[in-house]
Amino acid sequence: MTRSELSQYLSEFLQVAKYKDYAPNGLQVEGREQIATIVTGVSACQALIDKAIELNADAILVHHGFFWKGEPQVITGMKQRRIKALLSQDINLYGYHLPLDGHPKLGNNAELARRLDITGAESLEGVAQGLVWQGRLDKPMSAKAFSARLAQVLNREALHIGDEEGEIQTLAWCSGGAQDYIDIASELGVDAFISGEVSERTYHSAIELGVHYFAAGHHATERYGIQALGEHLASEFGLTHHFVDIDNPV
The missing domain is CATH 3.40.1390.30 (NIF3 (NGG1p interacting factor 3)-like)
Known part of the structure; x- marks a missing residue:
């Protein structure tokens, strides 16, 4: 070639x-x-x-x-x-x-959905260049259990903001440095938002918006x-x- x-x-x-x-x-x-x-x-x-x-x-x-x-x-x-x-x-x-974050078949966000067993995964066209995705887990699970799934799949312990016994089923996510898209996740009404990085302000956003937040690592995601x-x-x-x-x- x-x-x-x-x-x-x-x-x-x-x-x-x-x-x-x-x-x-x-x-x-x-x-x-x-x-x-x-x-x-x-x-x-x-x-x-x-x-x-x-x-x-x-x-x-x-x-x-x-x-x-x-x-x-x-x-x-x-x-x-x-x-x-x-x-x-x-x-x-x-x-x-x-382009690699957003690819519908083998991009970073598509791969996260596949590896985390998130069903109905789709990108939000027209929002943040289609880089924010949403989907759901087949069955609800505690935030603590989902943190364990993230650690197993990504080989990295995620930072979780929220009640570890809280229930999660609907999710939004965007790989890498996308912590400020938590506002979009809140508007979607999902239980949790996943990105790679976290900022000091993210803690307050997650608490006040009532969205479980997982910082799973820029490299790892x-x-x-x-x-x-x-x-x-x-x-x-x-x-x-x-x-x-x-x-x-x-």
Whole structure:
């Protein structure tokens, strides 16, 4: 598969043009033309790049890439070292942020629903670019029991705000740094809202709105979309795929 073929396929498959984002989606650092081996991971950190070099990858696909709005535009220090490593080994870097959160089949939010056994999962079209999802559990369960399910599935203990004996059945969620969408969850009338990160203000919002809140980890809630994308590309085009999970407790 060529570099441009992969770019075009992913642009269409992930509906990149649909999203107004904070970083470029698609090819961010150009490497070799032919791609046979891909590495996927959550963030384009040095540890992931080093592992991709070790695995002789032709391309790295990440959820969190480079060139975010508001960051310094110069290529110095940490950014220089990362990009230099990619260029010296002729490795392509692709980044897909919001398009990977919102994909209806294998995005981060779709994968959370599948892994947490949430039924009737659907995104709220026209609200927050379709990034907030809602669904329900087959049977009501206590907040304490749902916290245990989150910990088991995501391999990370979630912070829960609310009465641990309170009952949960209806949910809304948005992976990553989406704590302020708790207001949307409240308007939906759901029992609980899940996101990755939490802020000081989130505690008061959850208590006053009467919504159970679970901060399950930015990395943990966004681990599975990029992995599913890599598996899809391997199946569709016969690419060799390695998912590399660089541990991150945040």
